[in-house]
């Protein structure tokens with residue numbers, strides 16, 4: 619049996635973050651295996667990425683389950699069955715239910731396109747543009763029952779300009795997302811992340827914890 623960590627990915631859409639994780643695993647930067655992609659959307663482009671990279675994909679739609687609780691225990695069952703040690707939300711457009719969180723406490727990671735706790739929820743980038751902030755960015759955090767409220771693992775900042783649109787800022791943030799999400803996943807698979815209440819302690823130097831200019835994985 620391999621001692622590589624099994625990762626389960628949940629995604630609802632195009633899956634560019636999913637792709638960045640695949641690429642980092644294939645390049646040998648993250649020692650892990652993506653065991654399954656679970657999506658709530660049969661049209662998600664993330665499924666196509668699975669085909670290209672020989673990853674199992676599973677469509678589980680909430681509407682096919684009697685209620686939200688049973689949906690998330692169904693999702694948890696599929697992940698447990700595959701021996702998943704880390705669940706990665708890569709553009710999963712739903713608030714995850716307790717039934718899943720209880721099975722994977724501090725083992726579910728999400729990426730949010732804002733510097734939390736500012737601008738949680740949908741359209742974080744548009745909220746930042748409308749507010750007129752001068753620094754924007756993204757946050758990788760563990761998932762609890764709130765909306766983007768769990769302990770923060772890593773953040774990366776980008777400038778925001780007065781003439782930014784939602785699209786231009788989103789694009790700038792996305793480039794950082796593709797660096798910090800795989801980085802956080804690697805720290806987790808190397809067992810270098812501990813959680814103490816709200817605080818995430820990263821074993822390493824200060825540069826591993828807060829990334830104004832994330833270097834990406836080398």
Ligand code: GRF
Pocket residue numbers: 629631632633634635636708709710729730731756792795
């Ligand atoms: C990203 O902006 C991410 O921060 C948010 O959803 C979007 C997903 O994009 N959670 P993609 O599907 O990974 O391209």
